[in-house]
Amino acid sequence: MRTFNLKAIGLSLVAPAIAIVVSLLVTTLVIAAVGSSPSDFWSTMFEVPKPRSRIDIINQTGMIYIAAVAAAIGFRMGLFNIGLEGQYTLASYAAAAFAGGAYLSGFANVAVTLLIAIAVGAAWSGIAGVLRTTRGVSEVISTIMLNSIAITLVGYLLNRYGVHEGNTVRTTKIDLVTGFSPYEDRDGQIWTLTIIAVLVGVGFWLLLNKTRFGFDLRASGQSDSVAKASGVNPTRMIITAMALSGGIAGLIWMPALFGKASSFGLGTSFQAGLGFLGIAVALLGRNRPLGMLFGAVLFAFLSVKSNDLTFATDVSPSIVQITQGVAVLAVVIAYEVVRRWRAQLEQRAVGQDLVTATEAPA
Amino acid sequence: MTQESVAVELRGIGKRFPGVIANHDVDLTIRVGTVHALIGENGAGKSTLMKILYGVQKPDDGTITINGHAVVLKTPTDAIENGVGMVFQHFMLADNLTVLENMVLGAEKLHGIGDAARTEIARISDRFGFGLEPDVLVEKLGVADRQRLEIAKVLYRGARIIILDEPTAVLVPQEVDALFANLRELKDAGNSILFISHKLDEVLDISDDITVMRRGTTVGTADPRTTTKLQLAELMVGSELPSPETEESTVTDTVQLTLDDVSLADEFGRNLLTSISLQIRRGEVLGIAGVEGNGQAELVETIMGMRIPDTGRILLGTEDVTNWHTRELREAGIGYIPEDRHRHGLLLDAPLWENRILGHQTQAPNAKGPWINRSGARKDTDRIMAEYDVRAPGIDTPARALSGGNQQKLIVGREMSGDPVLLIASHPTRGVDVGAQSAIWDHIKRARRAGLAVLLISADLDELIGLSDTIQVILRGRLVGSFEPATVTPQDLGSAMTGGAAA
Structure with missing residues (x-):
């Protein structure tokens, strides 16, 4: 059993290793093709991050990881929740608006704000779940549309009820929650609510592997028909999984809100795009808690370090988006190739069994 | 019979899958310009044989001769090149494309996608009376039109030997007549048709030759002009029935499962199950015999709460469970051995x-x-x-990684x-080796002695007669006859299962 496990772990590492090598190669080729120096690029990127960058990487990792878990909940049961972006935008706005209202103080305000973020995210994704189960609308289509609606809606609400400040508009400012400063003060803080990422990760693992609900979820993801015959109610399962995915998505930006932003402003303090990053990282990490942690660190590292490119090289920081994109594409392809290769090996083994089995009696 | 008049000749075809011998020693000769019916129960090996002739599966043994030439068919493309086409029971059409587009899809090289294709389609349509309208979207077409389109597609690709997999299963009687008219036209034009069915009336009506398969091999041929339905049924089912084991009855008086006038319709309002009433007592095995596709799967899914009946009641013991879902029923003590263990029984x-x-x-x-x-x-x-x-x-x-029997x-x-109170066993020993089969039978018998009520659905008469206390026959969603395993004859079962003579 031991050797089997080692072999399985080895095989599962082959694909991401190939993917990273491929993405580095492609990035190098692109940089060379536009006439910049790949070696400058890589030496800047792989330079040990300064304390300030390290803190940024940790904070970004937290948010990306929450987004990845949100995506993974859908993926594990065969749902493609592409609407994380809209869910967390709307949830972040609602949460920031509530927190800014200062109806509660201190810890209570933070706790209730988080609950509101979860509820709004869950409600928004729940719409897609209900549409899927009652009208048969693919969640891919409905969540994409709900993304647009969410962003428009937030823009409208913000404009109407927000605080106008010159050309920008934002929600009322709130008191930040003091974070943890491992280095000097000017290097910034690790946001307190990054702890959400840890809790979400552990919770995801527990839910999936230790609970009946998680078992039903995984069974549904592996085979609809088997899950149904085993007593899973597909309607309830789809709505629950969608709502859970959206609820987690609602939390994505919360560390930043209480750690640094203090208010929600579209195009200003609010960091958009984390939802799509989360989907990419979930793919990269194969929806496994540890795999996604690795993916989140990698993506955060690339994003943060790319800022240094502006000073040290003539390469645009957006080049790392190519690296990230290729990594995801390559990992999906590599996993598929590895999977087929393993299936072929299995088939051959069965074939050999068959020959011996049918020849024996003759 | 001269060599020229033979379109397809299969000799000694064999095909094995892990743990199952799907075909062995299959011989089949299709004459040019005839409709050749291939009949047999589900699981008799018809599907595998068709797939071999259409190049989907490669045979392990035997030879295929088409128009006098020995051929090796590795892919459907090879089959099409040799003039063999197949119409599957589940149509392979793109709903959002037009008739013309579906026709040329994948065969663009033949007549292009423009006027030449249109002309060719019109020619085929007129020649055989298909009435195809090239610019209609396929989603607008009814089942019979889709089927005609599928046949036309095969002809468009140059097939002269056409395999039809249970073409009448999806049609209403008038549509069947129209299809048969088309088939006669095709045959008169020199095409050869392999017609797969288990509806004996239709087979006798349309075919020129009949080959019967049972347990993976061809067991005989028949001449439709001189054969009766009863004889065909006997050939399909086999003439010898096992004698039931003389085991003491363990049937008690406590009713465990009651179905009272249960009916179920599909989304088009057609009845899948009609007025099913049955009772199973503790310690009783009720066997359901029937040619597959007559409502067995729907019956099981209804009892298991995967479908909710439109009318009627289901009682488990004395409790009304008509509207319960699968999980509640399982918690109430129903065990379920599904027909298809990969689709319903295991996370592989x-x-x-x-x-x-x-x-x-x-x-x-x-x-x-x-x-x-x-x-x-x-x-x-x-x-x-x-x-x-x-x-x-x-x-x-x-x-x-496990073999079928171990799974x-x-x-x-x-x-x-x-400790279940009721076991729903759907083909519990299908595709398993003999050892596993007798072990599974022993387990069911032991549980029955301990008071388990069992609903046994099977196509295997050994199994039905060996295990059941009563056998009911299902035909087109109705229970049409009840038999004692000790006294039932193959004629009784065969005719009841196929709607043959008055049972």
Whole structure:
């Protein structure tokens, strides 16, 4: 059993290793093709991050990881929740608006704000779940549309009820929650609510592997028909999984809100795009808690370090988006190739069994 | 019969899958310009044979001769090149494309996608009376039109030998007549048709030759002009029936399952089940015989709560469970051995101990409150593997790695765990080896002695007669006859199952 496990772990590492090598190669080729120096690029990127960058990487990792878990909940049961972006935008706005209202103080305000973020995210994704189960609308289509609606809606609400400040508009400012400063003060803080990422990760693992609900979820993801015959109610399962995915998505930006932003402003303090990053990282990490942690660190590292490119090289920081994109594409392809290769090996083994089995009696 | 008049000749065809011999020693000769019917029960090996002739599966033994030339068909493309086309029971059409587009899809090289194609379609349509309108979207077409389009597609690709897989299963009687008119036109134009069916009336009506398959091999041929339905039924079912084992009846007076006038319709309002009433008492095995596709699957799914009946009541003991869902029914003590273990019984990529949990997620020893009891499930999987002789390296082995028989033994062991009150066993020994088969039978008999009520659906008459206390026959969604296993004759069963003579 031991050797089997080692072999399985080895095989599962082959694909991401190939993917990273491929993405580095492609990035190098692109940089060379536009006439910049790949070696400058890589030496800047792989330079040990300064304390300030390290803190940024940790904070970004937290948010990306929450987004990845949100995506993974859908993926594990065969749902493609592409609407994380809209869910967390709307949830972040609602949460920031509530927190800014200062109806509660201190810890209570933070706790209730988080609950509101979860509820709004869950409600928004729940719409897609209900549409899927009652009208048969693919969640891919409905969540994409709900993304647009969410962003428009937030823009409208913000404009109407927000605080106008010159050309920008934002929600009322709130008191930040003091974070943890491992280095000097000017290097910034690790946001307190990054702890959400840890809790979400552990919770995801527990839910999936230790609970009946998680078992039903995984069974549904592996085979609809088997899950149904085993007593899973597909309607309830789809709505629950969608709502859970959206609820987690609602939390994505919360560390930043209480750690640094203090208010929600579209195009200003609010960091958009984390939802799509989360989907990419979930793919990269194969929806496994540890795999996604690795993916989140990698993506955060690339994003943060790319800022240094502006000073040290003539390469645009957006080049790392190519690296990230290729990594995801390559990992999906590599996993598929590895999977087929393993299936072929299995088939051959069965074939050999068959020959011996049918020849024996003759 | 001269060599020129033979379109297809199959000799000694054999095909084996892991744990199953799908075809062996199959001989089949189709004459040019005839409709050749291939009949046999489901599981008799018809599908495999068709797939071999259409190049989907490669035979392990035997030879295929088409128009006098020995051929090797590795892919459907090879088959099409040799003039063999196939119309599947489930149509392969793109709903959002037009008739013309569907026609040329994948065959663009033949007549292009423009006027030449249009002309060719019109020619085929007129020649055989298909009435195709090239610019209509396929989603607007009814079932019969789609089928004509499928046949036309095959002709468009130059096929002269056409395989039709149960073409009448989806049609209403008038449409069947229209199809047969088309087929006669095709045959008169020198095409050869292999017609797969188990509806004997239709077979006698349309075919020029009949070949009967049973248990993977061809068991005989018949001349439709001189053969009766009863004789055909006997050939299909086999003339010798096993004698039931003289075991004491364990039937009690306590009714465990009652179906009272249960009907179920599909989304088009056609009845899948009509007024089904039955009772199973504790300690009783009720066998359901029937040619497959006559409502057995729907009956099981209705009892298991995967479908909710439109009318009628279902009682488990004295409790009305008509509207209960699968999980509640399973918790109430119904064990379920599904017909298709891959689609309904196992998570193939999950380890055996997780498969032990499947279907019993809420029950001891698999769960403690909302949590999965990993150690309990693992320990119980060890027990099942020992008691039911499931041969596998260990409980962490993925289910996929097991042979069919061992997969099935695991399912039987799982479903017998936790003292069920009712077992729904759908083809419990299909595709398993002889050893596993007798072991599974023994387990069912033992549970019956202990007071289990069993609904047994099977196409295997050995199994039905050997295990059942009563046999009911299902035909087109109705229960049409009730027989005693001790006295039933193959003629009785055969004619009831095929709607033959007045039963």
